[in-house]
Amino acid sequence: MAESQLRCLEDGLMPPAVPESRPQFYYSEQHRAALERLITGGHGAFTSLLKHEDGQDFLSAREVKTITGTFVKYPSEEDDGAKRGSRNSSGSMRSTYWPQMSDTEVPPLDLGWPSSGLFKGVTRVSVYTHPPKENSPHIKEVTRKLIQESSKVVAIVMDLLTDLQILRDLFEASKRGVPVYIVLDEPGAPLFLDMCSRLQVGHRELKNIRTRTVKGIGLNLSVGRIPGNVQSKYMLIDGDKVMFGTYSFSWSSSRMDRNMITVMSGQVVDFYDNDFRELYAISDKLDLFKQFHMTKPQTGTLSRASVSKRPAVATSRFQVNLGDVTRGDGKVPAHKYHNPKYLLALGQIPGPTEPLQDFLNKMDPEPEPENPTADLENITPAPSPPEKKESKKLRKLTFNTKRWRKGKKDKTSDAVIEENAANPSDEASKHTLPSDETQDSLKKKKRGFRCLFTKS
Known part of the structure; x- marks a missing residue:
């Protein structure tokens, strides 16, 4: 309305x-x-x-x-036939009741559905046309390749699905164990059933396929209803790719009509994910096993499709240690804790998160001492190694030794050795400090340690 x-x-x-x-x-x-x-x-x-x-x-x-x-007239009832005639003669509108909740059960996605809510990355778009442009593949080739490469789920909303090659690809995906959901426009359902009967499908082909029909919005009048059609044409692949456009899955549409399709991946796929589930919820059941007089196999109801588990341990310090997300023990390394965008990879993890201040307090190596001054008094300074200082004369003689090394006798090096051996006490006397100077150096070191702890 x-x-x-x-x-x-x-x-x-x-x-x-x-x-x-x-x-x-x-x-x-x-x-x-x-x-x-x-x-x-x-x-x-x-x-x-x-x-x-x-x-x-x-x-x-x-x-x-x-x-x-x-145009479809409202179904008449024998009990209120006279009342209906009086209402039509007076021109009054039909009484209508407005329920707050649906009185029908919502159909489940019993074959499984990939989890949504995780970050899918940036949106990427590719456009294909018929006839092809710039050496791009045909739109039917793109469609069949997406179906053949699917591994989690295939969900289709289509007005007409009669192409034999595409139907074979869908049945082959069903044999591989890939759930296939098909929502068709109600007028196109008989044509779909006719093409399936030509392929002579069996239990193996129909085991992982669920087919339903949906009507257009239509227009309700006082004398009847004008039905509408479903013009949405798109296909979801594995929950992370979507193909939509004007292309109907029929032989004439891929051969004689001008069409355009767009293949997108990324966060925009969530919109089509929600739209498909809404259409599936309001659709009517089309039981293929009943149509082809087969016994439906017993299958359990699943809420999510089976997806490969993520690595429990990070292999690098640049990776997020996801752990077992279902138990809520997903962790983020310390170097990524401050950046919220890495939490998108974890999805909706149950359980409270740890505050940042508590996390930083755990990273403190050791608590500060209560009385740092008393600890400094007990520190015994280690004797510093004597610094070796070369005199000007020694540097000059060493330079001359390197200069005369080629082709001449090394007389200067002998002189340096004799000079150092003759006066060994001169170098040692330079590094000998009196007791007063030693105490002054210890006091300076204690003052430096006090300043360091005070600042920290």
Whole structure:
């Protein structure tokens, strides 16, 4: 129902009329009355009503033919036949009840469905056309390759599915154990069943396939209902790829029609994931085992498709240690703890998260001492090794030794050795410190340690 109609139901509130020139214009009471006149009185009564109310003809010849050919009257009951005649004569609307919850059971995805909510990366887009452009593959080749490479699930929403090659690929995927869900437009279901009977499918082909039909929104009138069609055409592969466009899975669409498809991967796939589950929930069951007079095998109900487990231990310090996510013990390394984008790889992990301050407190190596001054007094300084300083004369003689090494006798090196051997006490005396200077150096070291602990 249109938003303008819903507003009228709220305490008799009548919103102002929206002119046709504004983009918000959608529902028109004049159009509804003209459609009822078209169904009850024919095309002549339809045009005369529009002319009388200064309205424009809003239906093409093809739409007029489709509406009059697909119109469905409400089922009549013998008990209230007289009341129905009085209501139609007085022009009153039919009574309608508005349930808050559906009285039918929601169909489960019993073959499994991949988990959603995990980060799928950036969106990547590829466009293909028929006829192909720039040496790109044919749209049918792209479609068949996606089905043949599937490993988790194949979900299709299509108005017409009659291509024999695509049907064989779907049955082969079912034999491999890949769940296949098909939601068809209701008028296209008999054509789909006819092509399946030509392929002579059996239990193995139908074991992992679930087929349902869905109707368009349609338009409810006081005298009957005008059905609609499903024009959505897309296919989900493994929960991380989607193919959509104008291409219907039929031989004529892939040969004679101009079509365009788009293959996307990334976070945008979640939108199609939710849309498919909504369509599947409101669809009607099409039991292939019953249609082909087969006994349906007993299968358990699964909530999620089986997916390969992630590594329990990280192999590198740059990887996230996921652990067993189902138990909620997923962990993130310390160098990635501050960045929230790495938590997207964990999905929805149950259990409380650890605050950052508690995490940093655990990383402290040792607690600070209560009295650092007393510990410093007990420290015995280690004797520092004597520093070797070369005199100017020694450096000069060593340089001359390197200079005269080629082709001459090494007289300078002998002189250096004799000089060092003659005065061994001179170098040792330079590094000998009096007791007063030693105590001053120890006091300076203690002051440095106190400043260090005070700052920390």
